[in-house]
Amino acid sequence: MSLSQSVHDASVMSPTDAISEFMNPGCQRLLDIGCGAGHLSDDLVSGRRTVVALDPFVVPGAPALRIQGDAAPLPVVDDIFDSVLFHWSLHHVPQDQMSLALSEAVRVLTQNGVLYVVEPEPIGSWHEVCQSFHDETAVQNSAAVEVDFLVERSAGRRRRAYYFYEDQFDNFDEWVTELMEMPHNNYCEKAVRSELVKDQFERCWETDKYVLRQRVRMDEIRWD
Template sequence: MQPPTALNTALAAGDTAAVIAETLAMDGATTVLDVGCGHGGLAKALTARGFQITGVDPGEAAIDAARAAAPEADFAVAPGEKLPFADRSFDAAVFLNSLHHVPEARMPDALGEAARVTRARGTVLVIEPLAEGPFFEGVRPIDDETAIRNAANRAVADAVRSGRFALRGNVVFERKERFADVDTFISRVVSVDPARAASIEARRGEVERLFETNATRQDGARILVQPLRIYWLRVPA
């Protein structure tokens, strides 16, 4: 992948939504499925850029939050491995930090479903956090996702090798997140998975120490960097 200027700028800034938007725009995508949409952050960002977004998530509470965040988008409660849409319904599908939340045995099904509902020669983007970096190290004692993140990357590689997708490129870039203090970091981590709260409470001292060790200071805030890999996939004709 040799990105044009706008995409290069987004990659350098670590602006994940802009990276996704610029890549989709390069491919002429308009209708986009957000697989594992969570609370609707990406849907909100993409609808603001003019994309027609449909989001799915298996959690009803997440979908309620997504509808509030992005009222212009459409949403449905559904798992990524069983999408309630007809074949070739979308120009593109996106997994943003969501494939590794699918049970490992079902990851091939989720990728297959994304290929099914995306038009021929359409785009599937998979953005996955790597099991490394300051943000990862801060979260690791709470929820060590090393194995499942690596499994998600293997699932993408297997899908390409099998011919389910053509790999147009993959790039690693760094997302920088700002936190006022350790409490805002903890709130962010728990928002992804509320089950983490008990582990944080039990290991609060270690969480605080690792936050201070891994964060850098900038303008009164703490910065944690998370490397992400974006896979730019094409559905065969």
């Protein structure tokens, strides 16, 4: 499977495969903003590439270098990274800080640097199952608007691609357990276990598993 430039042909991929295919292979100094546990940051380290993984709730790990910090403002000097990535993190930045977070990302890029913004869209069964207790439509739309605004105001050149993220579960309890273990989530388990959520989850049965998918949009913005 490979990335699609059209929403209509998006296929299922793993996040690591998707970003690895999308990102310029020549990238040597990457800042991953909102890295979470940093697993993706670690996957993106290679012989030629160093990765700095930043998060307000950073956890120890390697080989990516972890730093604790916020996207807005970034605790990083100007013109230092040839690539900056927001991977499923821009919509988590408070809405009134998203514009500053993007400006900060541009500030720390070198002159020919490239910005990557990878964001889930409110499309797919993952969204439908979670909608009643945690609807991210508004924040995901805000993140999309802020990226559009950055491209317009800075006359950036954008390249875009799509894929579907997919998770498979044996039963409802397995899904709830995984959801409640994600450290950045603050869900009420009673709301997660509602009849409405269970009904939506049951609709995701496919052959021998429950399969949840979410469409993901990838933007590359450059100014060279």
